[in-house]
Amino acid sequence: MGVLLFTGGTVVTPDGSFGADVLIEDEKIVAIGAEISADGVETVDASGKFIMPGFVDAHTHMDMPFGGTVTADDWETGTAAAVAGGTTTIVDFALQDEGGTLAEAVEAWTEKARNKALTDYGFHVAITDLRDDTKAELSSLADKGVASVKIFMTYKGTPLYTKDDDLFEALQLSKEASVLVLVHAENGDVIQKLIEQALVRGDTAPRFHALTRPPEVEAEATGRAIRLAQVAGAPILVVHVSCAPALEEIHRAHERGQMVYAETCPQYFAFSYQDLAREGFEGAKYVCSPPLRDESNREPLWNGLKVGDLQIFGSDHCSFNYKAQKELGIDDFSKIPNGLPGVEERAMALWTLGVREGKISENQFVALLSTNQTRIYGMYPRKGALVPGADADIVLWDPEISITATVENRHGNVDYTPYEGMTFKGGPASVYMRGTLIYKDGEIMGEHGSGRFIKRSFVPPSMKSALV
Numbered sequence: 532m533g534v535l536l537f538t539g540g541t542v543v544t545p546d547g548s549f550g551a552d553v554l555i556e557d558e559k560i561v562a563i564g565a566e567i568s569a570d571g572v573e574t575v576d577a578s579g580k581f582i583m584p585g586f587v588d589a590h591t592h593m594d595m596p597f598g599g600t601v602t603a604d605d606w607e608t609g610t611a612a613a614v615a616g617g618t619t620t621i622v623d624f625a626l627q628d629e630g631g632t633l634a635e636a637v638e639a640w641t642e643k644a645r646n647k648a649l650t651d652y653g654f655h656v657a658i659t660d661l662r663d664d665t666k667a668e669l670s671s672l673a674d675k676g677v678a679s680v681k682i683f684m685t686y687k688g689t690p691l692y693t694k695d696d697d698l699f700e701a702l703q704l705s706k707e708a709s710v711l712v713l714v715h716a717e718n719g720d721v722i723q724k725l726i727e728q729a730l731v732r733g734d735t736a737p738r739f740h741a742l743t744r745p746p747e748v749e750a751e752a753t754g755r756a757i758r759l760a761q762v763a764g765a766p767i768l769v770v771h772v773s774c775a776p777a778l779e780e781i782h783r784a785h786e787r788g789q790m791v792y793a794e795t796c797p798q799y800f801a802f803s804y805q806d807l808a809r810e811g812f813e814g815a816k817y818v819c820s821p822p823l824r825d826e827s828n829r830e831p832l833w834n835g836l837k838v839g840d841l842q843i844f845g846s847d848h849c850s851f852n853y854k855a856q857k858e859l860g861i862d863d864f865s866k867i868p869n870g871l872p873g874v875e876e877r878a879m880a881l882w883t884l885g886v887r888e889g890k891i892s893e894n895q896f897v898a899l900l901s902t903n904q905t906r907i908y909g910m911y912p913r914k915g916a917l918v919p920g921a922d923a924d925i926v927l928w929d930p931e932i933s934i935t936a937t938v939e940n941r942h943g944n945v946d947y948t949p950y951e952g953m954t955f956k957g958g959p960a961s962v963y964m965r966g967t968l969i970y971k972d973g974e975i976m977g978e979h980g981s982g983r984f985i986k987r988s989f990v991p992p993s994m995k996s997a998l999v
């Protein structure tokens with residue numbers, strides 16, 4: 532790997548955009564400035580392009596058992612899709628087995644990623660079994676470079692479901708353990724009841740997935756989790772916020788000064804309940820939790836991103852094939868595995884629907900996809916920043932590229948794309964990870980196994996510094 536000089540591009544950071552050259556050497560950024568000259572460098576012409584820090588997607592599910600099956604993308608195909616979307620680091624959910632330890636979850640995920648990852652990566656641990664020894668083990672996660680855990684308030688009837696007392700205790704313990712608790716906020720008890728009632732009525736089609744998980748059950752659980760965090764005196768992060776009523780709970784918490792971070796995802800902007808209600812079983816392609824909402828939720832969510840109530844835009848990439856996987860629920864929507872692919876489309880969807888439509892700026896785009904993620908998840912400034920000393924993870928973003936998504940041109944391993952036929956305007960022309968070109972003009976150039984584990988440490992950023 533040599534010395535590279537990017538010339539003629541526009542550097543984009545959360546604080547502003549400016550014309551500058553970027554010099555990288557030995558995996559790191561060494562200088563940013565006007566007309567840098569250096570001997571023996573290879574020059575990369577970045578004119579007409581935005582130079583952005585590599586995107587970070589801290590919400591993926593690769594090679595994960597879920598809903599009676601395993602996600603269609605493993606670390607080889609899932610990180611290929613990530614790279615094609617400009618993502619150079621993912622943070623994936625290592626699932627604790629029932630009866631297993633947190634350390635075993637990390638070991639299992641380390642094996643899954645080994646020799647396969649094209650991006651750098653970290654892990655959250657998804658807690659499924661909060662026994663006394665699990666509670667004691669929480670404090671050892673930080674030493675392993677694992678700075679966050681996820682708790683599910685929903686999926687009742689599976690090991691993922693966690694009761695309030697356990698969520699509360701995890702929040703209390705998280706402070707001592709220096710880990711951030713991420714919460715999937717939907718009221719699992721009420722959803723379970725609504726599902727039972729729907730099935731008794733014979734309402735089995737995919738759209739009943741949304742009708743049995745109304746916005747109010749997400750809002751109620753969001754408010755409850757936030758209040759439990761307040762009592763515990765702990766920060767909390769609400770993942771995959773889908774609707775205005777849940778966002779209102781987050782906004783209220785911010786008004787009273789509580790440390791609540793929050794994420795939303797591309798599917799809540801690109802699709803709606805109407806997709807779930809498609810003819811026949813087609814709606815199964817759009818089953819995820821929280822579910823797709825009606826379009827009235829979109830403007831409030833855009834506003835949440837704009838004003839900083841939502842600081843993170845993650846994909847929640849959790850892919851299942853239509854054939855044999857989504858089809859598990861052909862006679863019963865509650866058996867359709869939950870999740871959509873989106874790691875490849877995340878940035879292009881945010882640019883096309885957000886930046887081009889004037890909803891957010893290019894600087895907010897970088898904050899939401901990269902810098903805020905690394906600040907909150909404990910990788911800043913090694914990742915998410917174009918500053919000397921940072922890893923040379925760089926996206927050359929071409930605002931003029933036009934890509935129409937179709938299953939044939941996706942880089943993952945799914946037999947459909949929910950984005951079929953959707954045209955994105957703006958995308959990555961080339962992607963560098965630690966100074967190495969890993970993607971150019973539609974082609975993956977990186978080597979499987981070149982991704983490295985990134986140790987993270989959670990130091991709660993103030994709400995102000997995590998704001999875009």
Ligand code: URP
Pocket residue numbers: 592715771818819820821847849869870871
């Ligand atoms: O539908 C979803 N979101 N599947 C992935 C698991 C989760 O809850 O994040």
Ligand code: ZN
Pocket residue numbers: 715770771820
């Ligand atoms: Zn979730």
Ligand code: ZN
Pocket residue numbers: 590591592847848849
């Ligand atoms: Zn998820």
